[in-house]
Amino acid sequence: KQEVTQIPAALSVPEGENLVLNCSFTDSAIYNLQWFRQDPGKGLTSLLLIQSSQREQTSGRLNASLDKSSGRSTLYIAASQPGDSATYLCAVRAGSNYQLIWGAGTKLIIKP
Amino acid sequence: NAGVTQTPKFRVLKTGQSMTLLCAQDMNHEYMYWYRQDPGMGLRLIHYSVGEGTTAKGEVPDGYNVSRLKKQNFLLGLESAAPSQTSVYFCASSQPGQGNEQYFGPGTRLTVT
Numbered sequence: 197k198q199e200v201t202q203i204p205a206a207l208s209v210p211e212g213e214n215l216v217l218n219c220s221f222t223d224s225a226i227y228n229l230q231w232f233r234q235d236p237g238k239g240l241t242s243l244l245l246i247q248s249s250q251r252e253q254t255s256g257r258l259n260a261s262l263d264k265s266s267g268r269s270t271l272y273i274a275a276s277q278p279g280d281s282a283t284y285l286c287a288v289r290a291g292s293n294y295q296l297i298w299g300a301g302t303k304l305i306i307k308p
Numbered sequence: 309n310a311g312v313t314q315t316p317k318f319r320v321l322k323t324g325q326s327m328t329l330l331c332a333q334d335m336n337h338e339y340m341y342w343y344r345q346d347p348g349m350g351l352r353l354i355h356y357s358v359g360e361g362t363t364a365k366g367e368v369p370d371g372y373n374v375s376r377l378k379k380q381n382f383l384l385g386l387e388s389a390a391p392s393q394t395s396v397y398f399c400a401s402s403q404p405g406q407g408n409e410q411y412f413g414p415g416t417r418l419t420v421t
Binding site: 287 | 410
């Protein structure tokens with residue numbers, strides 16, 4: 197059974213730092229992996245989607261990598277800003293099932 | 309283009325009451341999903357639909373029913389609400405062939421007392 201883990205559960209860093217969020221999964225047979233952002237009381241916003249054949253995806257200050265063999269993905273945020281404060285979730289689409297398997301998220305706080 | 313919308317945004321029910329949550333999307337997506345999110349846990353899939361008139365069970369379907377009579381709408385029903393169904397409910401939609409990237413609504417916060 198696919199399980200997705202995000203460590204740490206919470207992270208607080210000063211503004212301007214580069215940071216990495218981690219996502220690990222137990223079964224390397226995935227179709228794709230998606231990173232989302234969730235603001236308090238709001239829905240989820242898709243940040244990046246990495247297909248199983250890809251190694252990384254970039255959008256602005258965000259870079260997501262995927263290493264299927266080790267069951268890991270990282271979300272790199274460059275030059276962090278207070279507006280980046282949110283909960284970041286990763287989810288994998290496993291096999292031919294449409295279901296996404298979710299991590300519990302990392303709550304990120306960027307201190308001004 | 310509103311994306312995915314959900315109504316209502318908040319609701320308080322008493323144990324045993326019933327209600328229906330409405331999800332609507334204007335992106336002409338084939339697939340739609342209902343999730344619940346509980347504190348400290350990832351989202352869990354309740355039911356999903358791969359097209360108008362079709363529905364399927366997800367990870368936690370018990371106590372819920374769904375219907376997809378129109379392509380743009382996906383309804384989630386609670387026939388007899390229980391306190392364990394207190395949660396935040398999210399609807400999402402996606403289109404096959406686009407990596408199945410899912411787009412989410414703002415959520416409905418449901419409290420069952």
